[in-house]
Every structure is written in C-alpha cells, then in structure tokens.
Amino acid sequence: MSKRFRPDVDVAPWKGGHSPYDIIKEGTIALVVVGLLTLILAVVFGSPDELAITIKTWSNATPLDFAATALSELNLTSGTAQYGAPYNNASTGQQLGPLQLAKWVGARIPINTVNDFVIDPLKSLPAQPDLSTGLKQWSSASSATRSHWVSSYTKASAKMTFVNGQVTVTASDVGPLPVLINNLTEMARSGALDQALVTQAGFYTTDFTLPLLFLADGSYLASLADHQHLTGDQWGMMNETGNYPGQAWLWLYTFWYQIPPFNASGNGDVLVWGLMMALSVVLLLVPFIPGLRSIPRKTRIYRVIWREHYQSVAKE
Amino acid sequence: MTYTEIERQWTTRLRRRFVRLLPPEKLLPDTQPTYVSSWIYVFGVTTLAALAVVIASGCLLALRGPQWWHTSSVGHFVNSLHLWSVEIFFFAMVVHLWGKYFMAAWRGGRALTWMTGVVTFLTSIAAAFTGYVSQSNFDSQWISTQAKDGINATGAGAYFNVLNLGQMLMWHIVLLPLAAIVLTGLHVILVRVKGVVPPFEEPVKVSQ
Amino acid sequence: MSLTHFAALLPLDTLGHYLHWHFIQISVANFVVIVLMVFTFIAAIFAPFPGRRRRKENQ
C-alpha cells in the first residue's frame, strides 16, 4: 500500500470471523416493539387537537383588536402591508448580507391589503344603503382623498369604542371610513368574512393565505400562542399545545432565535436560516472535515461499543 | 431446466451488474462480522420499523380524508398513532445518528451512506413540518404564520407557501414521504453493499 | 362501539409545564424526550448484547 492509512477515512479489510445474525428476525421484532409502543402511547396520551380559531371568534372575543387590525390594512401599517416579497413591494424584506433573496424573487403571491382584506369582502355583502354609498364614495375618490380620510381616521382611532355591536370613532373628514370599518367588523363577527377571504378564488379552495395573514396581523392569535408558550422567544418552535412533546429536533434552530445577534436583528430569520443551512452542509460533509471526523476516534466511545471485539483482540 | 444467458444484451448486463453489486447473500446475509455485537446496531432497524408505522398510520388517516380526525374519535385515535410513531421515528433516528457518528461509520468508502442518512434526516424534518402545518387546527395556524417568515426570508416562500393548506398537504402526503422512502431505500442498500463498518484498528495492532 | 372507547386515558391537554434556566426554556415533555434519548444512547452502548457471548468461528 503506497497511500498512507488515514484512520478516520480508511479501514483495513476485516479478517476476523462471522457469526449468525438474523436481520429479518431483528426487523420483525423491531416492528412489533415499535407498533406496540405506538399503540400504548396513543391509548394512554392521545394527541392534541386545539380547535382552529376563526376571524369570527377573534372579532367576537376582541372586536376592537379586529377593528384596529382592519384599519392597519387600510393605512398600510399592518405586518402584511409592510411585508415586502412575496406579498408586495412595500419593503426590501430581510437580507443576508448583500443578498436580498426575497426581493429578488419578487411579489409572487401579490396581496393588496386594502382591497383583499377590506374593500373586496365588503363588496361581496348584500346591498345595504349606507354601505353601498360608502363603497361608491371610496371607489370614486382619488387616492389623495382616500389617504386623507384614512389618516384623519387613524389619528382619531385611539378613542375607538365598541358599544352595542357598533364600532364608533368620533372624527370629521373621514369619508366613508366609519361605515367601512364598522361593516367589516359586523361582517367578521357574523362569520361572513371568514368565507369571503377563502372564496375569492372561486368555489373550491384549499388556500388559506389571506385569512391566516389577516389573523396574524392582529394580536389575538399571538396572545393565545403566548399563553400556550408557542412564541418564537419562548423556544416555541419545538413546542406543542398542551403537555405533548413537540418538534424537539428543532432545538438548535429555535436556540439561535434566543441569542444575539439573531434575536435583535431585523434580518434574524434569514440569518438563522443561512446558519442552519450551513450547519446542515457541515453535518452532511462530516466524513470529509478534518477535526470533526476525528472526534469519534479521540473520544474513544467506540471502545465501549466494540468492547467484546477489543477484549478478544487483547487475548490473542 | 437449462438456463443460458443471452450475451450482449442490456438486460443481461444490468442484471449482472446488480448481482455483482449486491449478491443475494449480501442483500440478506445470515451472518455478521463478530464485532457487530451491541444494542446500538438495532437503532437503524428500529428507525426503519418506525418509518413503516408512520406510513401505515398516515395511510389510515388518508382513508377518510384530512378533516376526519377532528370529528371522529376513531380518527383522533389514528392521529394519535401517527403522532407517537413520528416521535419514536425521530427518537430512534437521533440515537442511530449519534451511534454512527461515534463509530465513525463513514470509514471505508461509506461516506455516501452517511450522506444519504443526513439527507433523509433533513427530509424527515421537512415532512414532519408539513404535517404540523397540515393539521388544520390552532397549532397549524400558529406554526404556519410563524414559519412563513423564515421561509419567505430565503426567497423560497414565493414558491413554497406554508399558508396554502392544499400545497402543504400534498407535500406532506405525497412528495416528502416519497422522497423519504426512496432515500431510506438507497441508504439501506448502501449499507448492505458496503457491509457493516469494522472497528478502529488499535495502535498496538497497527505495527507493520 | 361507543366513542368513549377511543378517548385517551391520560390526555396531556392541560396547559403545558415549562422549565426555565436563564434564557433556556423547554417544555417538560420535550425535556423528558431528550433525557430519554440520551439515556437510551448510553444504555445502548453499555448494556450487554445478548446471545453473542462465545460464538463459533465459522470461517
């Protein structure tokens, strides 16, 4: 052999003996054991199934949070409105150093929060005189007029009240906004908005992008998640509702979100993703990475695993 | 019956290559080298068994459709089977990974075995994730609205929309299981082709 | 078959318990899983493997 023997890469051909080992029997026993264990755990502990919330439950539980979120879709301050790609071009989005990955891919799931979340759903309601007038007033106004209305309404919205099922804001020069916000809140509380947001693409639908984004723009969903210990700064990605084990294998991914610079950076998500991808490549290439591939030989844990072998070698 | 092989034929050549690469006694050996004597060796097979239970329970869930388990206690029980088999699957896989690492089981031309293992691990994480967002309950609402930010930040969110239940369900029940099964098959075949990695040579013995 | 036959005996649906240690927070359930994993690994490498004592050298 001319090439030097590398202990972490090469092996000498096995010259020792063989003994009977029934892999099919081993596999069958493993299947029975895993099957029984699964059965026992399922019978004893069951599994979680916390009911999905709806825009109806949200707007009935906290109508003012809903109305404020609807307003944020109109004045473009909501999370979705300011998101950037893939929903719109409102911001650059996150960057990995000079790489503007999201922006380069572009707004491929275009969402116009004003129309998609507010105006179009309202148009789908059965005609009511004040709403029809309000919608007509909105659609015939110039965009300058609209933003003037929206900003006057926003200024006054700190004193928004919800009494007798009506959202009220005392303000002038706000055009049809009180009617629109109040009607959308009524629509949400009746459950009709849940429907309108999923049927925009037609009768059949399996896409919940719009209602999920709307829910996530409010604070109700996050407050429920916080109660269940699921938020990002609570290591929530590994957690499951209730006392069930979750995705414990995400421990490293969720760990980075707890420490600087990731927890303080506006680019935290892309930094963590970049790091995890790099670490995955490292794991993939362990057999080729000097140092990392020597740890097993140096820790000598293998002496325990193969102790019978080394005992019999020592005897010879 | 006499059997003559037809020479110079694609089929014959392919068969010969298969047989040379993985003769039946290598595919299903009845012995192992004497150093194969530790409980750590059963975790690969246990992972394989758990994968079988994951797939079987998933198929049971598929029978009555994605909403069934919310409304039927039988369905909920099948969901429990699916969840716990996944927990066991990852549990066994991680112990297997640790074991293979500390045996440096990539030695002797087994790097590809290690690498298919890692890719299977990553694919399984993606499969589990799409399962969590396909639950259509509160958990999936929260997980999908959170996870979108990470995936969107990489640019992939424009094509892989975690808020699109239909897309996630398809990935969860078709594409990712298929990938996991194919990768696992490749992984196990590589193990059989190469045989189980021998122990480190101890320095005392290495003297030429 | 009555529906209650399929209810879990000890459902874990109560509000989760969490361990806090500086900035580390982990659910008791996940902690148990991870500890069991480490324990299983240690047991797997130390426990004697049965049926493999003195074998015939068939070679």
Ligand code: HEM
């Ligand atoms: C679906 C997941 C997996 C399945 C079903 C699986 C299955 C198996 C089986 C049945 C074996 C042979 C028996 C044994 O030595 O345990 C094996 C060997 C091996 N596995 Fe996996 N495995 C999986 C994931 C992984 C992962 C994540 C890694 C490492 C990152 C890995 C690395 C290895 C290596 C290096 C061997 C060769 C062992 C040797 O030559 O001694 N596997 N796997």
